[in-house]
Amino acid sequence: xxxxxxxxxxxxxxxxxxxxxxxxxxxxxxxxxxxxxxxxxxxxxxxxxxxxxxxxxxxxxxxxxxxxxxxxxxxxxxxxxxxxxxxxxxxxxxxxxxxxxxxxxxxxxxxxxxxxxxxxxxxxxxxxxxxxxxxxxxxxxxxxxxxxxxxxxxxxxxxxxxxxxxxxxxxxxxxxxxxxxx
Amino acid sequence: xxxxxxxxxxxxxxxxxxxxxxxxxxxxxxxxxxxxxxxxxxxxxxxxxxxxxxxxxxxxxxxxxxxxxxxxxxxxxxxxxxxxxxxxxxxxxxxxxxxxxxxxxxxxxxxxxxxxxxxxxxxxxxxxxxxxxxxxxxxxxxxxxxxxxxxxxxxxxxxxxxxxxxxxxxxxxxxxxxxxxx
Numbered sequence: 001x002x003x004x005x006x007x008x009x010x011x012x013x014x015x016x017x018x019x020x021x022x023x024x025x026x027x028x029x030x031x032x033x034x035x036x037x038x039x040x041x042x043x044x045x046x047x048x049x050x051x052x053x054x055x056x057x058x059x060x061x062x063x064x065x066x067x068x069x070x071x072x073x074x075x076x077x078x079x080x081x082x083x084x085x086x087x088x089x090x091x092x093x094x095x096x097x098x099x100x101x102x103x104x105x106x107x108x109x110x111x112x113x114x115x116x117x118x119x120x121x122x123x124x125x126x127x128x129x130x131x132x133x134x135x136x137x138x139x140x141x142x143x144x145x146x147x148x149x150x151x152x153x154x155x156x157x158x159x160x161x162x163x164x165x166x167x168x169x170x171x172x173x174x175x176x177x178x179x180x181x182x
Numbered sequence: 183x184x185x186x187x188x189x190x191x192x193x194x195x196x197x198x199x200x201x202x203x204x205x206x207x208x209x210x211x212x213x214x215x216x217x218x219x220x221x222x223x224x225x226x227x228x229x230x231x232x233x234x235x236x237x238x239x240x241x242x243x244x245x246x247x248x249x250x251x252x253x254x255x256x257x258x259x260x261x262x263x264x265x266x267x268x269x270x271x272x273x274x275x276x277x278x279x280x281x282x283x284x285x286x287x288x289x290x291x292x293x294x295x296x297x298x299x300x301x302x303x304x305x306x307x308x309x310x311x312x313x314x315x316x317x318x319x320x321x322x323x324x325x326x327x328x329x330x331x332x333x334x335x336x337x338x339x340x341x342x343x344x345x346x347x348x349x350x351x352x353x354x355x356x357x358x359x360x361x362x363x364x
Contacts, residue, residue, distance in 0.1 A: 019299075021274045031274045035250070035266045036300065038257045064247045065268070068217070069254035075220045084217045086247070087270075092203045092213045117201075118218065 006030075011160065011174060012043030020180060028180040032133055032161060035066050044160045044174060045073035048130070051172050052078065055156045058125035059083060061147060063101075063112055063139055067132045070160070074130060082130075083121050085112040085146055093117075097149045101142030112142045114150055122152035129154055134171055135163035188212075193342065193356060194225030202362060210362040214315055214343060217248050226342045226356060227255035230312070233354050234260065237338045240307035241265060243329060245283075245294055245321055249314045252342070256312060264312075265303050267294040267328055275299075279331045283324030294324045296332055304334035311336055316353055317345035 006017040007030040016037075018030035034041050048070075060082040062071040068084060075082040087110050089096060094116030102109050114122070127147050134140055140157065147154050162168040163177040188199040189212040198219075200212035216223050230252075242264040244253045250266060257264040269292050271278060276298030284291050296304070309329050316322050322339065329336050344350040345359040 019274075033274075033297075033299075036264055036303075038254060038264070041254065042258070065250065065266070068247065068250040072220065072223065072251040072254060076224070082218055082220070084247070092201075092215075115215075117215075121218075 007177070007180075009175065009177065011040050012047045014040055014043055016040065018177075026182040028182070029135070029163065030177050030180075032177070033066055034070055034132055034160070035068075038069070041069045041073055045070055045077055047174055048158050048160070048172065049074050049077040052128060052156060052158055055128065056126060057128045057155055059121045059152075060128050060130050061085065061122065061143060061152075062130045063087065063143055067130060070132060071130045080128075081121055083114070083118045085114055085143060087112065089113050097146055099142045099145035099149070102136070102138040112139075112146055114146050119150050122147060122150040125152050126155045127152045129157045131157075131159045133161045133163050133177065134159040134168070134173070137166070189359070189362075191343075191357065191359065193222050194229045196222055196225055198222065200359075208364040210364070211317070211345065212359050212362075214359070215248055216252055216314055216342070217250075220251070223251045223255055227252055227259055229356055230340050230342070230354065231256050231259040234310060234338060234340055237310065238308060239310045239337055241303045241334075242310050242312050243267065243304065243325060243334075244312045245269065245325055249312060252314060253312045262310075263303055265296070265300045267296055267325060269294065271295050279328055281324040281327035281331070284318070284320045294321075294328055296328050301332050304329060304332040307334050308337045309334045310338045310340060313339075313341045315343045315345050315359065316341040316350070316355070319348070 005020045020028045021031050022028045063085040071082045097114040098111050158172040161177045162173045164179045187202045202210045203213050204210045245267040253264045279296040280293050340354040343359045344355045346361045
């Protein structure tokens with residue numbers, strides 16, 4: 001199959017053609033990148049904000065970088081603060097809390113860091129985790145571990161897409177993306 | 183001087199107390215982090231969009247990660263697409279264009295990458311570079327190099343803050359931050 005092949009999907013009333021990308025021999029995923037797509041961010045944020053409206057929450061949390069516009073827009077719509085877990089440590093982050101995770105698109109381990117200044121937004125708070133795509137669940141687990149260490153309580157998990165055929169009944173999402181097996 | 187000392191600054195009508203951080207012996211800078219500060223992002227984006235209104239431009243460009251909410255908000259206000267240069271290469275980025283830069287807060291060299299899919303937004307286009315703080319100009323130079331390689335033309339440079347007493351007359355900014363020398 002050609003590398004240029006795409007998977008067409010509808011997101012919040014908008015149509016997008018996601019390029020397929022081989023992540024392992026015979027296994028391809030559809031690449032969804034909201035960075036730069038202001039219309040999709042606005043639309044998906046509105047739908048997720050409405051789906052989350054019945055949940056009492058104090059703060060939104062994501063991991064950098066592709067989901068940052070989404071969580072920013074959801075923060076503005078929902079009137080909640082948000083925290084971005086970083087993928088690199090900088091010394092101005094002080095005594096950061098960290099957890100390891102593994103990326104499906106790079107295959108490498110990476111570490112998530114919670115800046116010391118942001119820990120006050122999570123300690124004792126009700127947290128909604130936000131992500132663009134939840135697939136292997138590795139980044140999700142890393143975020144959950146950081147939140148537990150920071151003494152927050154995850155009350156909901158929201159994503160634009162889940163991916164693959166695991167049990168995603170605990171995730172609030174717009175839609176599921178298939179994984180493509182040759 | 184205490185590490186907890188702060189520098190108080192006004193941004194788009196909002197007051198913020200920026201923590202001071204030592205980046206070299208006897209040299210401290212004020213740390214400005216818009217990630218998570220939705221009010222400052224909304225306000226600064228509105229001011230910069232107005233300051234840029236007289237400039238004919240096709241696209242906004244920044245580097246990840248702290249400026250992403252700012253460029254997203256400016257994109258929505260100005261009706262322009264935006265591109266985020268990434269600090270790590272992922273294989274889905276294809277034949278990316280890259281340039282080296284050096285961070286004042288980490289002291290390390292880093293590489294900026296322009297995803298192959300985003301090069302169409304820069305080739306032959308009028309580009310406004312956007313950043314949160316322009317200080318040593320190293321990240322700025324890296325962005326300019328990527329834009330030249332991608333055959334775009336930088337028509338304006340916008341930042342929330344310039345920093346230090348270099349000649350910043352070519353930067354459209356809200357304000358200058360001092361560098362603190364003991």
